Amino acid sequence: MIDRTHDAGRRSFVASATGHADFPIQNLPLGIFSAAGGARRAGVAIGDMILDLAAALEAGLLSGVAAEAVAATGDGTLNGLFALGAAPRQALRAQVADLLAEGADAQAPLLHNSGNCTLHLPARIGDYTDFFAGIQHATNVGALFRPDNPLLPNYKHVPIGYHGRASSIVPSGTALRRPNGQRKPAAEAEPSFGPSRNLDYELELGIWIGPGNALGEPIPIGQAAGHIAGYGLLNDWSARDIQGWEYQPLGPFLAKNFGSTLSPWVITPEAMAPFRVAQPARPEGDPKPMDYLWDEADQAGGALGLELEVWLTVPGAEPFRLSQGDAQGLYWTPAQMVAHHACGGCNLQPGDLFGTGTISTATGYGSLLEITQGGRKPLALPSGATRRFLEDGDTITLRARARREGFAGIGFGDCTGTILAMT
Template sequence: MIDATHDPARRSLVASANGHPDFAIQNLPLGVFSPEGGAPRGGVAIGDRILDLPAALGLGLLDGPARAAAEAAAGEALNPYFALPAATRGALRARLSDLLREDGPERARIEAAGEGLLHRAGACRMHLPARIGDYTDFYAGLHHAVAVGRLFRPDAPLLPNYKHVPIGYHGRASSVVVSGEPVYRPHGQRRPGDQPAPDFGPCRNLDYELELGIWIGPGNARGEPVAIAEAGSRIAGFCLLNDWSARDIQAWEYQPLGPFLAKSFCTTVSPWVVTAEALAPFRIPQAPRPEGDPRPLPYLADEADAAAGALDIDLDVLLLTPGMREPERLARSNARHLYWTAAQLVAHHASNGCPLNPGDLLGTGTISGPDQDGCGSLLELNRGGREPVRLASGETRRFLEDGDTVILRATCRRDGFAPIGFGEARGVVTAGRAIG
């Protein structure tokens, strides 16, 4: 629902939030941070500051449902907050928006509290926002699926099931890291096409994947599916997600069961959870299915979700090599290119009675656009490694080299509303440790 918290005229008492590219007062994403010398705790991004939720509680700035939500979000992980009903989470958002507005009722008390309440973000460390019990990666980006399929099956890039069922696989939750953590180049078995037998060594074809992460809110009991009409209410928020891929290891190991070591070594997420409520102005109709495509089966079909279940989010991939001063943008895509909505992914995941829990993480799959400048992976951009990417610095890249930094960014824009962003999901490729 769009309400007063989305008012583009609302300004914040935190001056840096006014016109901030990511964290205006209309956003108010949640995360887990630690100030210098302090323990991890829940906080809210506002401009270049972080509102300390335990400190706000200590000052008595929150009461009723907003206080209950802040208490659930104040600890070392947001799982208790994710588990709350949407109305309770929304009460915290509404109260924080009032507190932080330029003409808010508690402005004097907030300013008097100083950096004990509003920490400088640059002096804080960010942590994973939740304890991730399970991580599932989907393959819902149609243009990515077609582009990659054409590399291996030019005449039939999509397998027969793709437009009937959301394709996914179980990832490895233990290797999900927050933005800024190093990405260690994995070792594994590889067998180049001209080599008769596999060998073991460092990945030669390391790649990124541009995705959105979906944070699960209230879960479901084992054996109880989630109806598509209710699935959206089970989503607490979104983040950026880079599901790093070892393409050469993957090519050898993925048949017949799918990705394993080629994916389980690292997944990077942005630290701030942009709430489902903050994204309300940027919901759009699901893209019409091309003529001849099958209609979703009834358990995946909902008129309200089709009318407003997709998201209009610009997504950027940037690369910074050791030879560059500034990062270069490699691609711009948009979340509208997903073939399935987030609610459809949740409903399908739980359709067999699989229990989803607060803090579980879903990846959308690589989100590529229809054109070459929208490729969400190097595999597409360089056409399977056959056409190295030429950079403005004069360098070329088939795949990522040690020292390369990949940065994902996302921004929501709509006429009549303030733009909001996701911050960054950033990772630096680092040499991995060999066995022995």
């Protein structure tokens, strides 16, 4: 999948793209934007600008299946483009790379300054599933509540997940209100109702589904990667105190459905091609995945080589980096999640979204629950403030970057959300 669009020597006529931390010409992520007073349109991020794909189509600058891909976004979403699969997406990438190349500045009128645009959710999300694939996070959290048995017996056999709420997923930059719910700390005899007192973030990757499958027809593991349209950053906010009281026996409910924050740009599988890495080898004694979850090619290159960061900004202070880790904390590959989700015949659809589950590593935790050991050891910030969990006015920013020698590094763009008080 590595081709001329990945050439580290390629340059764009868009000056801000050269050396851009997230969106050089080698990335070309897809998204939905609107200019002031305008309708939602498909676009490609390039440096600090956005290429208007609909305008490029109208100008006759796209042809063949690439033109069909953009025409499929006429409803202001990427669902139709996702449904077409890899070939049209790859053709679009190749043609857009040429439109934005150094010397092609005649296309400048097709660009919008991203600072003057509104970014929307890339697709209409039909269903949202959150996995629990970050083994270090699962172990850390399990140890808080079950010190002698952190991981339950099924964890290393089956990709654990639950069905979440799609309607409350919002794009980066959207503020969310602290949720109400029932809470019952161990020190209180009876439950009470009110705003969450232990609100937390969760560092996850989002996985966008492309072509779906018919009801009753599983997706073989060897074909599962072809059903992935791209990736993003996901903050699946969690009200820990509400969840601790409500989750037995059926799992998260109000603790999760008040909101999740998603980065607005879809980083395509093609952009990630140079940054695919082998899935970390399982420790000796761990069970080998069952046949329906095992594919040699997926094990050899189905994981994502990503550096991950979490930043906290409290009112009146400079941003503070809470953690720095990588995506190697995932025990299951994206393809394994797809194959498992569909193994019973569940019909995935274009625009469905998966969350990987919280990603923690030995060098970086993906939640305050882990950083503060359940709130028992408050975090001291350089400003002099402390945090057990998030307070009103706090802002969390997630970042992801991919680097490899010989290739231009790319990023996912910020995934940012601020917590407001419940009114």
